[in-house]
Amino acid sequence: MPWRLLRFGLSRKHPEPRMFSPSGDLKPAYDVVIIGAGGHGLAAAYYLAREHGITNVAVLEKGYIGGGNTGRNTTIIRSNYLTPEGVKFYDASVKLWQDLSEDFDLNLFYSTRGHFTLAHTDSAVRTMRWRAEVNKHYGIESELVGPDFVKRACPSIDISCSGHAPILGALYHAPGAVARHDAVAWGYGRGACQRGVEIHQQTAVTGIEVKGGKVVGVQTTRGHIATNKVLCAVAGFTPRVTEMVGVDTPIYIHPLQAMVSEPMKPWLDQIFVSGSLHIYISQSARGELVMGASLDPYEVQSTRSTLDFTEGLSAHMLDMFPFLSHVKVNRQWAGMADMTPDFAPIMGKTPVEGFYLDSGWGTWGFKATPVCGKTMAWTVANDAPHDLITGFSLDRFRNYALTGEKGAASVGH
C-alpha cells in the first residue's frame, strides 16, 4: 500500500477520479439554485438530477461541503417518533438509508445498533409506551422494555444512575443506527456532480431578487444568477435567508453542542438517550464516544462552545457510566439549530413563488437527509408539496394547525 501511495503521489495523471468536478465560473442562469451544500441541499440536487432529469442546477455554499450541521450532528438515525406524520416520514428515510451505500458506491459505515430511550420516571414510561404503540401501528419496530433488558444489552450501565434517577424502563428501537455524516454529503455531492449539477463552494448568497411575488434571481459574492427557483437548505442560517425575501417564520436559533471522548476499545454497541439526564451517547467506528446534550438555553447565532456544557454533560454521563471517570474529552463543538415551536420541520412552498424552504430541522435533521432530498426535489420539480411533507408546511402556523412532534429530539423537552 505505501508503494502504491507513493506511485500515486508521483504520478502526473492521478488515475483516481476526483470526488467532485471542478466548478469553474458561475453560469448566468440556472433552472434551480440550491443554497447550502450540506446533506439536505446536496440530496435535493441529487434527486432533482436522478429522478426528475433537472440537471441545470447550482448548489451554492458559503463555506465548504458538509461543513455546517451535516458535519456537526451526532449521526443518529431512527424513526421512533410520536406523530403519524413524523413516523411515516422518518420511516421512509430509514428505508432510504439502508440502500444508500450501494446507491452511491461509497461506504457510509451505516451501522444498525439498536436505540434505547431511557425512562427514569413514571410519566416518561407512559410516554415511551405511547410512542411504542404509535410506532407499532405504523409497522415500526419499537417496544417498551424493562431495566433487566437494558442491563443485559449493556452490562456497563449503572441502572440506578448513582441513585439519582434509576432507570425504570426504555423505549427500544432495534433499527436505530449511526452513519458517517460527512460521507453522506460527499456521496450525494458526487452523485449530483456525475449527473451534471454544479457545486460552488466559497460562494455566499447576498440577496435574492423577487419581482411581483416571484423569484427572478440570486446575488452572490461571485456574481449574479438568473433563476426562477431557489431552494433554501441552510439550517441555522435560515432566518438570514428568509429575511432576504421578506418571509416571516417562527424559526429561532439556539446552539446545540456535542463532544467526543478519546478513542476506546469497542464496549458500547447501542445508542443510549436519556431525556431526564439530558444526554445521548454512542460509540463511533473510530472508538470515540460521541456525546450530546440538550440545546443551549438562549439564542445565539454562532458556533461557539462552552465549558458549562462539557461539565454538565460529563457529570450526567458519569451517573450512567461511572467507569468513564478517567476518560478524557478529545474535542467539542457546536451547531446552530433552527428550532420551531412544535419541534417539526418547515418544508415546502412559501408565500414567495419559486422560493422553497427546507428548514426548521433543529436537532433532528441528519436522519431525515435522504427523505428530505427526495421530497424537496419532488416539491421543486412539481411546484407542489410532496404527500409526505404536507403536514410540515409554513402555513400551519398561520392556520393554528401545529404538528406537535414531542418525539423530535430525545432530550431537552
Added chain:
Amino acid sequence: MKLMPCPLNGLRPVSEFVYWGELRPAPDAATCSDAEWADFVFNRNGAPGVKREWWCHTPSNTWFIAERDTEKDRVLRTWLPGGEP
C-alpha cells in the same frame, strides 16, 4: 463561566438566569385579526443582531431587560422594566 450583569444583584453566573425571548409589542387581542395574532404568537426574528430581551435572575426573581448582541453573545447593558437606561 459567563457572567450576566443583573440590574439588582450585579455580575452573576449566567446559569442563575432564565432567558425569556425578545421584547416584542403585543397586538390588541380584542381587535387584531387572526393572522396578526398568529404572527405575534409564532413568528420570531431569528436573524442575528442587537436585541432587547427578557431575562430573569431566578434566585431573586428579578425580571429585567438585556440588550445583547446575539451573534457574539455579548451583553451590552441591562435595566429594570420601566427604567429606560
